[in-house]
Amino acid sequence: MRGLKDKVVIVTGAGRGIGRATAERFAEEGAVVVAADLDEAGVREVADALQARGLRAHAARLDVADREGARAFVAAVEAEHGRIDVLVNNAGILADATLAKLTDEQFERVLRVNLQGTFVMAQEVAARMKPRKAGAIINASSVVALYGNFGQTNYVASKAGVIGMTRVWARELGKDGIRVNAVAPGFVETDMTRQIPPKVTEMLVAKVPLQRMAQASELASVYAFLASDDASYITGAVISVDGGVVM
Numbered sequence: 001m002r003g004l005k006d007k008v009v010i011v012t013g014a015g016r017g018i019g020r021a022t023a024e025r026f027a028e029e030g031a032v033v034v035a036a037d038l039d040e041a042g043v044r045e046v047a048d049a050l051q052a053r054g055l056r057a058h059a060a061r062l063d064v065a066d067r068e069g070a071r072a073f074v075a076a077v078e079a080e081h082g083r084i085d086v087l088v089n090n091a092g093i094l095a096d097a098t099l100a101k102l103t104d105e106q107f108e109r110v111l112r113v114n115l116q117g118t119f120v121m122a123q124e125v126a127a128r129m130k131p132r133k134a135g136a137i138i139n140a141s142s143v144v145a146l147y148g149n150f151g152q153t154n155y156v157a158s159k160a161g162v163i164g165m166t167r168v169w170a171r172e173l174g175k176d177g178i179r180v181n182a183v184a185p186g187f188v189e190t191d192m193t194r195q196i197p198p199k200v201t202e203m204l205v206a207k208v209p210l211q212r213m214a215q216a217s218e219l220a221s222v223y224a225f226l227a228s229d230d231a232s233y234i235t236g237a238v239i240s241v242d243g244g245v246v247m
């Protein structure tokens with residue numbers, strides 16, 4: 001993809017799943033990847049595997065919901081690599097329960113990581129992109145933000161909020177040459193969806209026009225596209241990567 005070589009790219013939640021595949025894809029495109037995750041061992045393994053292939057990747061422990069930690073992390077990336085070109089705001093969690101059973105703690109925990117963490121990282125990174133008048137921020141939303149989902153009040157609120165923030169930031173940051181987009185993945189084969197009982201998985205897949213789940217690499221390629229010069233006139237978009245579930 002055009003324009004990704006030598007770009008400095010932060011991917012959050014890169015220890016596994018879609019984040020890991022995204023870190024791999026950017027590194028394969030010639031970018032310098034900083035793979036960040038709560039799970040330090042996981043992200044170290046990701047960076048080590050990429051380095052073993054001669055690709056450029058670094059690992060860092062990061063809690064996106066911790067303002068001070070995030071600020072220090074972003075400052076350290078800029079100090080080490082000179083700039084930040086791309087932020088993939090991928091880290092996200094679930095704590096599902098029906099409206100009747102959802103606790104305040106579950107609600108706040110999911111909003112804190114998925115919504116506030118996305119805000120904190122975008123704010124810290126955008127401040128460093130602005131003076132250079134260039135950058136791309138891509139936020140992980142979800143197909144469920146577009147149609148709701150049983151038992152996911154907190155998760156859907158957070159992912160719908162991510163779409164709203166994406167559109168606000170696209171409007172605010174366009175004049176600074178910063179593009180902001182969101183990806184709405186459908187049903188992707190990762191640890192997150194392995195928690196779902198097989199019977200429910202079967203039912204969900206039956207509703208997908210492509211009749212299968214996505215592979216994490218199929219999300220990674222869209223993140224790479226949105227960050228690349230091939231997407232130079234795309235901002236404020238929400239790209240569904242869901243096998244046709246929402247159309």
Ligand code: NAP
Pocket residue numbers: 012013014015016017018019036037038039042062063064065090091092093113117140141142143184185186187188189190191192193
């Ligand atoms: P995953 O397999 O559960 O991986 C998420 C990663 O994020 C984990 O490594 C996790 O670390 C890390 N993480 C959690 N909280 C964090 C925090 N506060 N700071 C930094 N890292 C943190 O998830 P996934 O399935 O790849 O999903 C990635 C993103 O896509 C999420 O935002 C998710 O909501 C979204 N998405 C996924 C699907 C799907 O079908 N899989 C569908 C729609 C949207 P730990 O291992 O330490 O928890």
